[in-house]
Amino acid sequence: MDYRTLGQSGLRVSAIGLGCMGMSHAYGAPADRRDMTELLADAVDIGYTFFDTAESYGTVDNPHDNEELLGEALKPFRDKIAIATKFGITLENLAAPGVHAVVTDSRPEVIRRSVEGSLRRLQTDHIDLYYQHRTDPRVEPETVASVMAELIKEGKVLHWGLSEASVEYLRRAHSVCPVTAVQNRYSMMARWNEALFPVLQELGIGFVAFSPLANGLLSRCYTATDHFDVANDYRASMPQFQEDSFGKNKALFSLLDELAERKHATPAQISLAWMLCKKPWIVPIPGTRKLCRLKENIGAADISLSAEEIKGIDEALDAMHMSDVFSGSLVKSRAI
Numbered sequence: 001m002d003y004r005t006l007g008q009s010g011l012r013v014s015a016i017g018l019g020c021m022g023m024s025h026a027y028g029a030p031a032d033r034r035d036m037t038e039l040l041a042d043a044v045d046i047g048y049t050f051f052d053t054a055e056s057y058g059t060v061d062n063p064h065d066n067e068e069l070l071g072e073a074l075k076p077f078r079d080k081i082a083i084a085t086k087f088g089i090t091l092e093n094l095a096a097p098g099v100h101a102v103v104t105d106s107r108p109e110v111i112r113r114s115v116e117g118s119l120r121r122l123q124t125d126h127i128d129l130y131y132q133h134r135t136d137p138r139v140e141p142e143t144v145a146s147v148m149a150e151l152i153k154e155g156k157v158l159h160w161g162l163s164e165a166s167v168e169y170l171r172r173a174h175s176v177c178p179v180t181a182v183q184n185r186y187s188m189m190a191r192w193n194e195a196l197f198p199v200l201q202e203l204g205i206g207f208v209a210f211s212p213l214a215n216g217l218l219s220r221c222y223t224a225t226d227h228f229d230v231a232n233d234y235r236a237s238m239p240q241f242q243e244d245s246f247g248k249n250k251a252l253f254s255l256l257d258e259l260a261e262r263k264h265a266t267p268a269q270i271s272l273a274w275m276l277c278k279k280p281w282i283v284p285i286p287g288t289r290k291l292c293r294l295k296e297n298i299g300a301a302d303i304s305l306s307a308e309e310i311k312g313i314d315e316a317l318d319a320m321h322m323s324d325v326f327s328g329s330l331v332k333s334r335a336i
Contacts, residue, residue, distance in 0.1 A: 001047030002301040004283055006206030007180030011129060011159045013082050015276060015301040017050030018043050018294070019210055019287035024066035025057045026234045031289045033069060040073040042291055044081060047298055052183075052208070052285045054086035054133055055118050056102070060095045064121055071123040083122060084129035084183075084208075086163065087114035088136060092332065097231040101330040106136035108147045115156055131161040131183055134331050141169045145176035152177070161208070164328070167199050174203055183208040186284075188218060188252065188271055188317055189240065189325040197279065205281075212284035213271055214240055214325055219293075220253060220267040238326040245323035252322050255313070265303050268293075272300035277310055 002015040021027075023036045040051070051074060057066035067085060074081060088111070092101040118127060130151070132144055151157040159180035162170060173179060182200060184193045186209035193207075200207055213219050217240045224246040228236040235241045240249070256267035263270060268286070275282050286297045305313075 001049075001298065003049075004206075004280060006129075006208070006281065006283065007159065007178070008204040009159050009178065009180050011082065011180050011206070013050035013283060014048050014298075015283060016048065016272065016298045017052055017084075017208065017283055017285035018048050019052045019285040020066055020070060021052075021054065021057045022287040023289060024059065024069060026232075027287075027289075028229055028233045030059055030065060036069055036289070037073040039289065039291060039294065040070065041077070043294055044074070044077045046295060048294075049081045050084070050283065050285070051081060052084045052210075053122075054131075055114055055121075056086070056089050056091055056133065058094075063091075063094065064117070067118055067121040071121050075123050078124060082128035083124065084131065084161075085118050085122065085127055086131040086133035087111055087118070088133040089331075099234050099237055099329050101332050102134060103332045103334050104134050104136040104138075105334045106132055106139045106144050108139075108143065111144070111147050111151075115151060119156065126155060127157050129159045129161055129181060130157045131163050131181075132165070133163055135162070135165050135169055137333055141165075141173035142176050145173040149177040167196065170199065170205075171203075174205070179203070179205050181206040181208050181283075183210055183285075185209075185211050185328065186275065186282075187212050187214045187325070188256075188274065188313075189214040189249075189322060190327065191317065200281070201279075207279065207282045209275055209282060209284040211326075212275060212286050213268055217241065217249075217325075218252075218256065218267060218271040220256060234326070239324035240326060242323070248321065248323040251320050252317075255316055255320075259313070263303055263305075265299075266296055268296055269300040269303055272297060273303035273305055274310065274313055276301060276303075277305040 088106045089102040148160040161181040163183040230236040259270045
């Protein structure tokens with residue numbers, strides 16, 4: 001397994017991480033706890049060392065299900081892995097069907113409560129990477145960064161990061177307490193965050209890509225006839241999974257298939273290798289509930305794409321017509 005270093009504070013992780021949200025939340029009913037415990041152990045066994053969760057990934061019955069799952073499943077391997085979790089949001093009306101709005105709250109006292117809760121559920125004395133899940137317009141970045149500096153000094157957090165923050169916010173936060181990583185949406189269908197790359201390069205900050213397969217579409221495992229439960233599966237309302245999107249994305253699928261055949265790989269592996277080969281500080285975190293996909297995804301780290309090949313892919317994507325892609329849940333400010 002190839003390893004990468006995020007930021008300048010020495011956080012070394014597997015080149016492919018495992019996004020664990022879908023085991024508990026947003027991709028249908030939660031998976032069987034015993035099956036996921038076995039899958040997480042398998043992930044460690046085949047080389048994954050970077051696991052991503054959040055305090056908000058859960059169900060109506062257990063809003064923190066995902067952290068509890070990881071805490072129990074990864075406890076035997078704690079000294080071999082890095083766990084990333086997040087603070088700063090709650091999901092609005094979790095019992096309602098469909099995509100849930102997120103409500104931000106990063107007041108210092110809330111962060112303090114969140115970190116203690118996450119440490120308890122993860123059954124650990126430290127969090128390797130602690131992200132502000134979404135920025136809170138009512139709390140200045142310097143305030144959040146100061147709390148992170150305190151938590152790092154106390155040893156409860158080793159590194160911290162931001163998700164979906166503006167460049168200004170990132171710079172201001174980083175000036176108070178150096179940011180190790182930014183986690184944003186990024187895939188062949190969602191490339192708007194490439195504008196952030198020069199700033200990350202300048203500041204020495206890593207980039208963790210969530211939804212690197214466009215919520216699974218780029219695996220080429222789905223067709224226009226697939227349907228998802230609107231009650232508990234976000235994909236039911238995602239534009240890239242609507243029936244007409246498959247025709248709109250024909251050119252993209254053809255590009256992936258051609259590259260996969262040429263590289264003796266799968267479309268998912270090409271999608272991941274494309275971003276891995278762009279920058280040495282990019283780490284994608286695809287999610288899965290299946291061992292075969294776990295093995296397939298980690299195999300992307302062995303695929304090499306030259307700078308010329310990357311340029312050719314980017315130019316093709318620039319000129320390509322494709323469907324819209326899910327860009328995230330509605331973000332709301334907390335009530336005063």
